[in-house]
Amino acid sequence: METILSQFNKLKEEFLKDLIEFIAIPTISTNPEYQDKMKEGAQFLVKKIKSLGGQAQIEETGGHPIVYGEFITNPKSPTILIYGHYDVQPPDPMEEWISPPFEGTVRDGKLFARGATDDKGQLWIHLAAIEAFQRANQPLPINLKLILEGEEECGSTHLIPYFQSHKEKLQAHAMIISDTPFLAKGVPTITTGLRGLIYYEIEVKAVDKDLHSGSFGGAVDNPIHGLSRMIASLHDEKGRIHIPHLYDKVRPLSQEEKESLEKLPFSEEEFQKSIGAKQLWGEEGYSILERISTRPSLDVNGIWGGYTGPGAKTVIPKKASAKLSIRLVPDQAPKEIARLLEEHLQSILPSTLELTIKPLETSIYPYSADTSHPYFQKAKEALSQAFHTDQVVFARQGGSIPFVPIVAKTLSIPCMLLGFGLPDEGAHSPNEWLDLENFYGGIETMIRFYSSLGE
Amino acid sequence: METILSQFNKLKEEFLKDLIEFIAIPTISTNPEYQDKMKEGAQFLVKKIKSLGGQAQIEETGGHPIVYGEFITNPKSPTILIYGHYDVQPPDPMEEWISPPFEGTVRDGKLFARGATDDKGQLWIHLAAIEAFQRANQPLPINLKLILEGEEECGSTHLIPYFQSHKEKLQAHAMIISDTPFLAKGVPTITTGLRGLIYYEIEVKAVDKDLHSGSFGGAVDNPIHGLSRMIASLHDEKGRIHIPHLYDKVRPLSQEEKESLEKLPFSEEEFQKSIGAKQLWGEEGYSILERISTRPSLDVNGIWGGYTGPGAKTVIPKKASAKLSIRLVPDQAPKEIARLLEEHLQSILPSTLELTIKPLETSIYPYSADTSHPYFQKAKEALSQAFHTDQVVFARQGGSIPFVPIVAKTLSIPCMLLGFGLPDEGAHSPNEWLDLENFYGGIETMIRFYSSLGE
The missing domain is CATH 3.40.630.10 (Zn peptidases)
Structure with missing residues (x-):
C-alpha cells in the first residue's frame, strides 16, 4: 500500500x-x-x-x-x-x-x-x-x-x-x-x-367563493382559522407530535447509540447561533441532536390562503392550503404513518370545513x-x-x-x-x-x- | 307633487x-x-x-x-x-x-x-x-x-x-x-x-434563513406552527373573539333594534345556501344577522409562509405572515381595539418567535x-x-x-x-x-x- x-x-x-x-x-x-x-x-x-x-x-x-x-x-x-x-x-x-x-x-x-x-x-x-x-x-x-x-x-x-x-x-x-x-x-x-419522509398537501374549504369580510365576517368559519386550529393541534405542549400511535413503532436508541450520540462534538449553542434562532425548541426529554436525527418531526412546509399581495383586502377566502411533511425514523413505515396522519386530520377537521388530502411525491423509508x-x-x-x-x-x-x-x-x-x-x-x-x-x-x-x- | x-x-x-x-x-x-x-x-x-x-x-x-x-x-x-x-x-x-x-x-x-x-x-x-x-x-x-x-x-x-x-x-x-x-x-x-375596521399585517420570524426540514426538523419552532397557534387562540369555543376587553365597549342593541332585526326578512338557510357553506358558524347566543351586522368579527384575510409552489419542498421557513382585520361596532374605537389587539398578540407570542405588527390602511370607525x-x-x-x-x-x-x-x-x-x-x-x-x-x-x-x- x-x-x-x-x-x-x-x-x-x-x-x-x-x-x-x-x-x-x-x-x-x-x-x-x-x-x-x-x-x-x-x-x-x-x-x-x-x-x-x-x-x-x-x-x-x-x-x-x-x-x-x-x-x-x-x-x-x-x-x-x-x-x-x-x-x-x-x-x-x-x-x-x-x-x-x-x-x-x-x-x-x-x-x-x-x-x-x-x-x-x-x-x-x-x-x-x-x-x-x-x-x-x-x-x-x-x-x-x-x-x-x-x-x-x-x-x-x-x-x-x-x-x-x-x-x-x-x-x-x-x-x-x-x-x-x-x-x-x-x-x-x-x-x-x-430519516424517512411523507409529504402531503392539504386544503380546507369553507364556502364556494371568496366572501367580503364586512358582509360575512362573524358568520363563516374562516378556513384560515380552521386550518390554523388543525395545525396548532398537531403538537402538544411538550413538543411531541400529537397524532395517536405515531410513536408506537419508534425504535428506542440502543445504549451504545445513546452513548455515541452524547460523545459527538456538537454544540447546541453554536447550532442555535448558526441559524439565528431566538430559542431552540422540540420534544421534551431529548437533546437537539437526538431531535434532529433520531426522532420523528412534523413540519408545515408551506401555507397559503386569502389575499397575500400588498395592502389590505377584506376577504374571507373560500379555502386555505398547506404543505405538511413528517420525517420518520426506524421502524416507522411510511404507509402506516400516512394512514395515521390521514385519519387524524379527518378526526380533527372542524364540522364547518371540507378537507382534501393529497400525498405529494413518493414516501421515503x-x-x-x-x-x-x-x-x-x-x-x-x-x-x-x-x-x-x-x-x-x-x-x-x-x-x-x-x-x-x-x-x-x-x-x-x-x-x-x-x-x-x-x-x-x-x-x-x-x-x-x-x-x-x-x-x-x-x-x-x-x-x-x-x-x-x-x- | x-x-x-x-x-x-x-x-x-x-x-x-x-x-x-x-x-x-x-x-x-x-x-x-x-x-x-x-x-x-x-x-x-x-x-x-x-x-x-x-x-x-x-x-x-x-x-x-x-x-x-x-x-x-x-x-x-x-x-x-x-x-x-x-x-x-x-x-x-x-x-x-x-x-x-x-x-x-x-x-x-x-x-x-x-x-x-x-x-x-x-x-x-x-x-x-x-x-x-x-x-x-x-x-x-x-x-x-x-x-x-x-x-x-x-x-x-x-x-x-x-x-x-x-x-x-x-x-x-x-x-x-x-x-x-x-x-x-x-x-x-x-x-x-x-361596522368599523382595523387591519394589520403580522409577521413571525423564527430563524435567519430558510432551513432544510431534514437537518433541522424537530429542533426549531416552525413559524407557521407558531402563527397557527396564535391564530387558533384568537377565538374561543363559543365563537367569541378571545382578546381581553374587546367586547367592553360594545353597545348592546336596544329592545327596538332587536325587535326590528328579528322582523327582517332574512333566511339563514338561504344565506347558507347562497355561499355554499357546509355549516354556518359564529358567536353563541346571536343570530346570523346579528353576527354579521351588530357584533365585532375577526378574520385572517390572508396567510403565507414557506413553499407554496407545485410539488414538494422540504423547508422550514424562516418566517410566516398573515393579514388580520377586526370589524368594529359601536362604540368600539379603532385606536383602543388596535391597542388591545397589539398587546394581546405580544402576550400570546411564543418565546421562540419574533413578532412584527404593521397596521395597514387607515382605521375606520x-x-x-x-x-x-x-x-x-x-x-x-x-x-x-x-x-x-x-x-x-x-x-x-x-x-x-x-x-x-x-x-x-x-x-x-x-x-x-x-x-x-x-x-x-x-x-x-x-x-x-x-x-x-x-x-x-x-x-x-x-x-x-x-x-x-x-x-
Missing part, C-alpha cells in the same frame, strides 16, 4: 486538475437547455473509467442517463458498489459568485465551484483512488461497480427503477454513497441512519445501518488513518435519501454513507466549495479501505 | 337613455390609462348639473377630481348633501360579459353595464329627481349640495381631506349616500349602521345613525309610497364606509344610507346590473322625500 500512497502523493495536483476539468461541464439537470451538457458529462465519465481500465457504458433511463462502470479484478474478491451523481444544482444567483461557478478556483485550501462538494468532488474521490492503484501498477484489491446518476438534483426519478431492474448486475457486498458531510471539519463521519458489519469497522480505521484522528464517528442524519433504504432492502447489502463534505460548504448556494484536505483525505481513505478489504 | 310625478312618468325613457350615455364613459379610476375618461366623466356631470340650473365645478384633489354641485333655492329651506361616485371597477374578465360593459343594455327589466348599480345608476337617480322638478317647472323644495367622487374604487384617498377642509361649504342638515343595497328585492332598506331624527321617518314614508310596500326596513350592515362616520362627526349631521341596489347585482363582477324598478322607484322616492321636507 505504501507504493500506492506514495504514487497518490505525486498525483494530487493532477487529480485536482482532472476534477476541475470535470466541473467545467455545466451538468445542470433541472434545466432542459443543458441536456447536451448532461450527455457530455456522462461521456466524460465513461471515457475516464475506460482510461482507468474499467468497463463503462451510458444507460439510457428516459431522463438523464446513468453512467455504469465496472472494475472486475477477481470474482472471488469482495465487490463494492459506489454511488455518486454527476448532475449539479443551477448556479443562480450568478451575481453572488466570487469566481465563475464552472471555473473551479482554489482559495485558502478550498475548491470553489458548482458541484465542488455536491457531488462531483466526492464522486471524483473514487475515480482518483482507482487511478492511484493503476498509476502505481497495482491491481485493485477488490471489484468495483459504479453507478453515477444524472438526476439527483431533479428527483432521482429513474434511479430506483434502475436498481430494481438490474438487481443481478448490481449485486455487491456493500454499497458506498459519498454525498454526505462530516459532522464537522476534522471529524470524519460515517452516516449510519437517515427511514434507514439505519447495521454498524456491526465488519466493513464499518474497516472504514472507520481507514478514515482514522487518512485523517490522522481517533475521532471518527458514526452518526445518524436527519435528512432523507430515497434510494438508500430501498437499495439496502432490494440488494440486501449494507449501505455505507461515507461522505467527505462539510456542513457549511453551501451545496446548493453560490460559492459552493470543497475542502481540499477532505478531497485528498477521501482518496487516501478509499485506498486504505480497499486495501484492507483485500487483505 | 302630482304634477312632478306625472312629469316624471313621461321622462322615464329619457332618464334611462341619459344614464346609458353616462355609463358609456369608461371611468375606470384604478387604471391610469383611463385618466382622460375620468376627466370626461367629471365634465359630463358638471354639464348636466348646470343644465339642470345648478352651480357645478370640478374640484382638483391631486387624484381624480371631485365634482361639486349646488342647487340653492331658498337659504331658509333644509339643505341635503348628496354623495355618489362616478368611477367604476375595471370590467375584467371581459369575456364573461354577455353585452359590452360600457354599452348599457336592458334585459328583463335590468340594465346591464359596468357601473349600473355601483354607482352611476344610483348617482343618476338624484340628478333625475332634480330634473323631474325642473321639467315640471316646479322649484326644488329644498337646497341640494352634491359631492360626486372619482376615487371610491381606488381608496377614496382625497375624500376625507376634502370634507375636512370644506366644512363650511358642505354644511347641510343631512347627508344622503346612495351606494348600498336593499336587504332584498321589494324590501326598501335604510342602512342605519356600519363604526357608525350607527340616530334613527329618531325626523328625516329617517320621512325617508321611510317616501320609500313606502314609491315602492308600494309597508315593509321598509332599517338595518345595519356589516361592511364599512370610511368617510361616513367621519362626515357624521365633522359636519355633525345625520348620514342616511339610502341606497337602491340589490344584494346580487354583481357590483364588482361581470354582467353587473341595476334593477330598473329600483331605479325608477329611487327617483320617485327622492321626489317624495324632497317634497315632504319642503312641506
Whole structure:
C-alpha cells in the first residue's frame, strides 16, 4: 500500500486538475437547455473509467442517463458498489459568485465551484483512488461497480427503477454513497441512519367563493382559522407530535447509540447561533441532536390562503392550503404513518370545513445501518488513518435519501454513507466549495479501505 | 307633487337613455390609462348639473377630481348633501360579459353595464329627481349640495381631506349616500349602521434563513406552527373573539333594534345556501344577522409562509405572515381595539418567535345613525309610497364606509344610507346590473322625500 500512497502523493495536483476539468461541464439537470451538457458529462465519465481500465457504458433511463462502470479484478474478491451523481444544482444567483461557478478556483485550501462538494468532488474521490492503484501498477484489491446518476438534483426519478431492474448486475457486498458531510471539519463521519419522509398537501374549504369580510365576517368559519386550529393541534405542549400511535413503532436508541450520540462534538449553542434562532425548541426529554436525527418531526412546509399581495383586502377566502411533511425514523413505515396522519386530520377537521388530502411525491423509508458489519469497522480505521484522528464517528442524519433504504432492502447489502463534505460548504448556494484536505483525505481513505478489504 | 310625478312618468325613457350615455364613459379610476375618461366623466356631470340650473365645478384633489354641485333655492329651506361616485371597477374578465360593459343594455327589466348599480345608476337617480322638478317647472323644495367622487374604487384617498377642509361649504342638515343595497328585492332598506375596521399585517420570524426540514426538523419552532397557534387562540369555543376587553365597549342593541332585526326578512338557510357553506358558524347566543351586522368579527384575510409552489419542498421557513382585520361596532374605537389587539398578540407570542405588527390602511370607525331624527321617518314614508310596500326596513350592515362616520362627526349631521341596489347585482363582477324598478322607484322616492321636507 505504501507504493500506492506514495504514487497518490505525486498525483494530487493532477487529480485536482482532472476534477476541475470535470466541473467545467455545466451538468445542470433541472434545466432542459443543458441536456447536451448532461450527455457530455456522462461521456466524460465513461471515457475516464475506460482510461482507468474499467468497463463503462451510458444507460439510457428516459431522463438523464446513468453512467455504469465496472472494475472486475477477481470474482472471488469482495465487490463494492459506489454511488455518486454527476448532475449539479443551477448556479443562480450568478451575481453572488466570487469566481465563475464552472471555473473551479482554489482559495485558502478550498475548491470553489458548482458541484465542488455536491457531488462531483466526492464522486471524483473514487475515480482518483482507482487511478492511484493503476498509476502505481497495482491491481485493485477488490471489484468495483459504479453507478453515477444524472438526476439527483431533479428527483432521482429513474434511479430506483434502475436498481430494481438490474438487481443481478448490481449485486455487491456493500454499497458506498459519498454525498454526505462530516459532522464537522476534522471529524470524519460515517452516516449510519437517515430519516424517512411523507409529504402531503392539504386544503380546507369553507364556502364556494371568496366572501367580503364586512358582509360575512362573524358568520363563516374562516378556513384560515380552521386550518390554523388543525395545525396548532398537531403538537402538544411538550413538543411531541400529537397524532395517536405515531410513536408506537419508534425504535428506542440502543445504549451504545445513546452513548455515541452524547460523545459527538456538537454544540447546541453554536447550532442555535448558526441559524439565528431566538430559542431552540422540540420534544421534551431529548437533546437537539437526538431531535434532529433520531426522532420523528412534523413540519408545515408551506401555507397559503386569502389575499397575500400588498395592502389590505377584506376577504374571507373560500379555502386555505398547506404543505405538511413528517420525517420518520426506524421502524416507522411510511404507509402506516400516512394512514395515521390521514385519519387524524379527518378526526380533527372542524364540522364547518371540507378537507382534501393529497400525498405529494413518493414516501421515503427511514434507514439505519447495521454498524456491526465488519466493513464499518474497516472504514472507520481507514478514515482514522487518512485523517490522522481517533475521532471518527458514526452518526445518524436527519435528512432523507430515497434510494438508500430501498437499495439496502432490494440488494440486501449494507449501505455505507461515507461522505467527505462539510456542513457549511453551501451545496446548493453560490460559492459552493470543497475542502481540499477532505478531497485528498477521501482518496487516501478509499485506498486504505480497499486495501484492507483485500487483505 | 302630482304634477312632478306625472312629469316624471313621461321622462322615464329619457332618464334611462341619459344614464346609458353616462355609463358609456369608461371611468375606470384604478387604471391610469383611463385618466382622460375620468376627466370626461367629471365634465359630463358638471354639464348636466348646470343644465339642470345648478352651480357645478370640478374640484382638483391631486387624484381624480371631485365634482361639486349646488342647487340653492331658498337659504331658509333644509339643505341635503348628496354623495355618489362616478368611477367604476375595471370590467375584467371581459369575456364573461354577455353585452359590452360600457354599452348599457336592458334585459328583463335590468340594465346591464359596468357601473349600473355601483354607482352611476344610483348617482343618476338624484340628478333625475332634480330634473323631474325642473321639467315640471316646479322649484326644488329644498337646497341640494352634491359631492360626486372619482376615487371610491381606488381608496377614496382625497375624500376625507376634502370634507375636512370644506366644512363650511358642505354644511347641510343631512347627508344622503346612495351606494348600498336593499336587504332584498321589494324590501326598501335604510342602512342605519356600519361596522368599523382595523387591519394589520403580522409577521413571525423564527430563524435567519430558510432551513432544510431534514437537518433541522424537530429542533426549531416552525413559524407557521407558531402563527397557527396564535391564530387558533384568537377565538374561543363559543365563537367569541378571545382578546381581553374587546367586547367592553360594545353597545348592546336596544329592545327596538332587536325587535326590528328579528322582523327582517332574512333566511339563514338561504344565506347558507347562497355561499355554499357546509355549516354556518359564529358567536353563541346571536343570530346570523346579528353576527354579521351588530357584533365585532375577526378574520385572517390572508396567510403565507414557506413553499407554496407545485410539488414538494422540504423547508422550514424562516418566517410566516398573515393579514388580520377586526370589524368594529359601536362604540368600539379603532385606536383602543388596535391597542388591545397589539398587546394581546405580544402576550400570546411564543418565546421562540419574533413578532412584527404593521397596521395597514387607515382605521375606520363604526357608525350607527340616530334613527329618531325626523328625516329617517320621512325617508321611510317616501320609500313606502314609491315602492308600494309597508315593509321598509332599517338595518345595519356589516361592511364599512370610511368617510361616513367621519362626515357624521365633522359636519355633525345625520348620514342616511339610502341606497337602491340589490344584494346580487354583481357590483364588482361581470354582467353587473341595476334593477330598473329600483331605479325608477329611487327617483320617485327622492321626489317624495324632497317634497315632504319642503312641506
